[in-house]
Amino acid sequence: MSSRYELLHHRSRTIKQIAKQNGFAFAGIAKARRLDEHEKSLKSYLEQQHHGQMHYMENHFEKRLDPRVLHPGTKSVISLLYNYYPESFYESEAPVKITRYALGKDYHFVVKNRMREMVKEMQQQLGEFSYRVFVDSAPVLERAWAREAGLGWIGKNTMLINPKQGSFFFLAEILADMELAYDKPMQKDFCGNCRRCIDACPTDALKPYKIDASRCISYLTIENKNEQIPEEFREQYQKWIFGCDICQEVCPWNRFSITHQEPEFEPHEKLLSLSKQQWQELTREEYQQLFKKSTVKRAKFEGLKRNIHFLNENNQSL
Ligand code: SF4
Ligand code: SF4
Known part of the structure; x- marks a missing residue:
């Protein structure tokens, strides 16, 4: 066995250990390359306007396909999964539902902080390298990279599914200018x-x-900035006022989900038990308290009120 082979494997093993110590459930590593096989589908997705008002998706086409354009010098993509499956969730009779990933503190901050710690330790143990970190970030084809790094397959619901623990994960990446052993x-x-x-x-x-x-x-419920929600969706919203987990809830692979261990993802004590009337009368001050540092702020107070009002109008639950 050559010493180069040993060096690359040593680096990859070290990185995976550090990922575990920093709370990541799974880590995989792929060689950076242009994801040519995704060019056609990405083009047609954008051409068919399936991205709605998410216009940022039209930008940086080449950067999205090739991490070496996004961060010059990149040799490896370290793909990471961070579990967000909560211990408790809304009861079936709850008046509204918020997606599981948004119950606690905004994952962008939480996961990015974990990644920064991780990179610090990597540099201590493996030496300096140039890098960029991403969490749920438009310029990276995250699911494709997670699949490429051996962490799962992309299911019919378009989620990355890990065969050991299902799909309730945040995906994150470190682009590094360091050669590694690949999965x-x-x-x-x-x-x-x-x-x-x-x-x-x-x-x-x-x-x-x-x-x-x-x-x-x-x-x-999140990205759509229009004041009204299209009529055709009347009666189809069920109870969702921010996000929707249905296509993950029904997936048989999610019977393997286990509860996350991230204190920052714990919801505000009142969030799961607000009454119908409390949701209907939610004030801006209460919204600020409930969703302090939460990703729900992405919908803004007006957006959340619009979503609550929409359920109310349709008498689906409120
Ligand atoms: S089940 Fe919900 S999250 Fe999944 S695709 Fe349908 S509306 Fe979207
Ligand atoms: S619900 Fe079934 S088809 Fe859909 S992603 Fe899960 S396993 Fe695949």
């Missing part, structure tokens, strides 16, 4: 004949392996 991409798709996610999606946003974001409740 094998996951070639298999374990969705088989299942189509539970497609059948369960209330707005018909899903086709196998494709999502029309402009029909997805998650997009409609």
Whole structure:
């Protein structure tokens, strides 16, 4: 065995240990390259306007396909999964629901802080290197990289599914100008004949392996900045006022989900138990308290009120 081989494997093992110590459930490593096979689908997704008002997705086309353009010198993509599956969630009779990933402090800060710690330790143990970190960030094809790094397959619900723990994860990446030993991409798709996610999606946003974001409740409750929600979605929102977890809840692989260990993701003590009336009468001050440092702020107070009002009008729960 050459010493170079040993060096690269030593680096990769060290990085995976450091990832574990910093709370990441899984880490995989892929060689940086242009993801040519995604060019066609990315183009057609944008051409068909499936990204709705998320115009930032149209930018940096080449950077999205090739991490070496995004961060010159990149040799390796370290792909990381951070668990957000909560211990408790809304009861079925709760008047509204907020997606599991948004119950606690904004994951962008939490996961980025963990990554910064991780990089610090990597540099202490492996020496200086140039890097950039990303969490749920538009210029990186995160799911493709996680698959490439052997962390799972992309399911028919378009989520990255890890065969050991399902899909309730944040995806994050470190682009590093350091050569490493690489994992094998996951070639298999374990969705088989299942189509539970497609059948369960209330707005018909899903086709196998494709999502029309402009029909997805998650997009409609968060990214959509229009004052009104399109009439055609009347009665399809179920109870979601921020995000939607339905296509993950029904996925059989999520029976392997385990509770996260991140104190920062604990929800405000009142968030899961507010009454119908309290949601209807939510004031700006209460909103500030409930969602201090939360990713729910992305929808803004007006957006959240619009979503609550929409449920109310449709008498779906409120
Ligand atoms: S998040 Fe909800 S609305 Fe969006 S695709 Fe999944 S089930 Fe459909
Ligand atoms: S619900 Fe079934 S088809 Fe959908 S992602 Fe999960 S395993 Fe695949």
